[in-house]
Amino acid sequence: MLGQTSDIKSSKKLALVTGASRGIGKGIAETLIAKGYKVVGTATSESGCASLRKDLQALGGEHDAFVLDISDSDQVKSAIADFLANHGTPFVVVNNAGITRDNLFMRMKDEEWLDVLNTNLSGVYRVCKSLIKPLIKARAGRIINISSIVGTTGNAGQVNYSAAKAGLEGLTRSLAQEIASRNITVNAIAPGFIATDMTDGLPENQKEAILASIPMKRMGTTNEIAGSVAFLASDDAAYITGQTIHVNGGMNMG
Numbered sequence: 001m002l003g004q005t006s007d008i009k010s011s012k013k014l015a016l017v018t019g020a021s022r023g024i025g026k027g028i029a030e031t032l033i034a035k036g037y038k039v040v041g042t043a044t045s046e047s048g049c050a051s052l053r054k055d056l057q058a059l060g061g062e063h064d065a066f067v068l069d070i071s072d073s074d075q076v077k078s079a080i081a082d083f084l085a086n087h088g089t090p091f092v093v094v095n096n097a098g099i100t101r102d103n104l105f106m107r108m109k110d111e112e113w114l115d116v117l118n119t120n121l122s123g124v125y126r127v128c129k130s131l132i133k134p135l136i137k138a139r140a141g142r143i144i145n146i147s148s149i150v151g152t153t154g155n156a157g158q159v160n161y162s163a164a165k166a167g168l169e170g171l172t173r174s175l176a177q178e179i180a181s182r183n184i185t186v187n188a189i190a191p192g193f194i195a196t197d198m199t200d201g202l203p204e205n206q207k208e209a210i211l212a213s214i215p216m217k218r219m220g221t222t223n224e225i226a227g228s229v230a231f232l233a234s235d236d237a238a239y240i241t242g243q244t245i246h247v248n249g250g251m252n253m254g
């Protein structure tokens with residue numbers, strides 16, 4: 001409660017959420033708005049941005065959206081430069097955008113490997129790189145990277161995705177060490193299976209097998225991930241850095 005009260009009084013209330021047009025990112029954006037943040041979200045298309053902007057502003061406040069493709073270095077540099085010019089330096093940066101290109105390793109195409117690494121790992125590098133100077137100058141910030149349970153456990157059919165998420169957790173720990181003295185924390189959240197477009201696409205038999213392996217016997221909700229993001233962004237989490245928080249209904253307790 002105390003943490004929340006001081007959050008609301010804080011001037012550090014700007015949050016950037018990548019991939020906020022759908023799923024977990026949308027849930028994070030809505031939760032941060034409910035906590036009093038001004039949220040700027042991203043989508044990969046102009047139409048996605050227009051509807052995201054409308055949805056966020058309907059919650060009250062001057063929230064915004066812009067087109068960001070984290071797989072494209074030049075686009076990230078110019079889009080983040082425009083974001084900084086328009087909105088200033090964010091206090092909270094949520095690297096949520098991500099993709100899957102599942103296939104068994106024997107059949108995995110180079111393109112499937114490269115696309116996932118380029119988006120889910122290099123994409124986060126690009127966003128952080130474009131924001132690091134202003135964040136260090138501000139001497140305040142919370143970088144929150146959305147990883148996955150499979151970065152720890154691995155998963156058949158996801159060699160590309162689990163490698164990218166394991167890499168993201170390594171990035172999280174190393175960057176956390178570099179910028180802790182600047183009052184910037186860097187943490188990851190590793191969701192288990194969450195009901196979104198990403199998991200909707202799984203074959204029915206795979207979904208059943210997944211549900212059977214979750215002690216809580218259900219998929220998580222986007223709000224259950226968003227709550228952990230809000231905690232890491234709050235004053236209550238000021239001394240937590242370099243950590244990965246697992247939110248998975250007990251699927252991996254290691």
Ligand code: NAP
Nearest residue numbers: 019021023024043044069070096097098148193194196198
């Ligand atoms: P989702 O419903 O498929 O949404 C993906 C989001 O990422 C969309 O907003 C999409 O934008 C955006 N995006 C895709 N490619 C992008 C790119 N190149 N540049 C910028 N944005 C891009 O996914 P989700 O299930 O919410 O997953 C969100 C994050 O949680 C991902 O990092 C995912 O790996 C992680 N995660 C999900 C689960 C799960 O069970 N769902 C579990 C563990 C981890 P458009 O709408 O414009 O396409």
